[in-house]
Amino acid sequence: MHLLILGGTTEARRLAELLADAPTPGLRVTTSLAGRVAAPRLPPGEVRVGGFGGADGLAAWLREHAVDLLIDATHPFAGTISFNAARAAATAHVPLLALRRPGWTPVEGDTWHDAASLEEAARLLPGLGRRVFLTTGRMGLAAFAGLDGLWFLVRSVDAPGAPHPARMETLLDRGPFTLEGERAVLRRHRIDVVVTKDSGGAATAPKLTAAREAGLPVVVVRRPPAPDGVPVVSTPEEALRAVRDAYARHPAARGGTPAVPEGG
Template sequence: MNGTRQHVLILGGTTEGRGLAEALAGDPAAWRVTSSLAGRVAAPRLPPGDVRTGGFGGTEGLARWLREHAVDALVDATHPFAGTMSAHAAAAAAAAGVPLLGLRRPGWTPVPGDRWHPVDSAAGAAALLPALGGRVFLTTGRTDLAAFAGDAARWFLVRSVDPPEPPYPPRTEVVLDRGPFTYDGERALMTRHRVDVLVTKDSGGAATAPKLAVARDLGLPVVVVRRPPAPPGVPAVPDVAGALEWLRGGDQAG
């Protein structure tokens, strides 16, 4: 993608999406960048360039937007668990004839000392808890709380950027916070609340990883919800540098 100024649409909201927008905005003669945010966070950190908020109206709506706004490349930098949006992006890009790249931070991997219990869903995590502990640090995000709402036997510490809405467990304490988090801060939080089991999604990245190190050092079990599969046939890179290489002349045909 060389020569004239290129319009890149970033499906963002992640650290990687903001980083790519910042890199492209630094060269306005070459790139026009638009970032699309889902609108689930009340006060998101806005990237540079044009920003739109909210859904497109499914696959057809996104394909229409790509055509109407003369998008030259689509980068799916959504959260690793935004499976529906990634599927829509793949179908829309194919329909509109726009090259698509997945920008996916690598997932976490266990190391010696970890006591991980992988599951495929929040419901699977909820089913494991009776055998693991009674004081749960639940960091799967507010959209998955309903899976745990029927558990009155356990106490839950729920961390979220915005206040969660019901349903959620009856014995719940909410802490509103946004990463990145530190090891010392996570250890203080978990020991103060006498947490004996951690539940998390395999989001990857450094911003929320310290809780895993704390759980390891405290000998706590960790229930890890696996990522949904990425759309088949979509090229992917793990970082902003890889996305820039692809945009500047990599294999956009995938």
């Protein structure tokens, strides 16, 4: 049985780790990374890096490599690949499961401002503060490039390219982040407004607590729509159970020999 994980997230790596910790005879696990990060944290098992060439390219890859189950564990804001995965799975007749971390919800004391896009977040900023902690990554900085009256602290894994805000300092770092570390960032840089995508999960959530403690407004960019009709789980452990259920129904679990593509 061949499992393909569309990865790049903490949850995808954790699922690959769970599968590696208790290897199952006859189960082949491949994780695909988009290749947007220069030095990604590689999960255990087979890894491929790079795009597929859209939905048709992914469908062809699924067929060529005899994939039996596809798990979309990409970032909640990687909307295009999720729709491509749904189309490809339907075309190649491969079961699809989405591993999608729950979004964040405000609690008492939060001052959140909802935005439908990075562009809308940029329009909100002049009325909220002048020193911005921008935690939306290095992609999409063009939306903030025209805000010359504001200063930005941009945190990303890799250095951003142009276009970007004229008054900007870059903080190269990778989560998970600690609450004490986020408090220090806000104090050191005199931040008065935070911008984030609703990525969900615990790895980057401490900034929300730090902002709440400091009484700072937070602009939260809503998630893009996801494909309808795709079964969804919210944790790697739930995904692991789904993989085991699929394996139990596969010929490999009954001593059979799954089809292996030529050269595989």
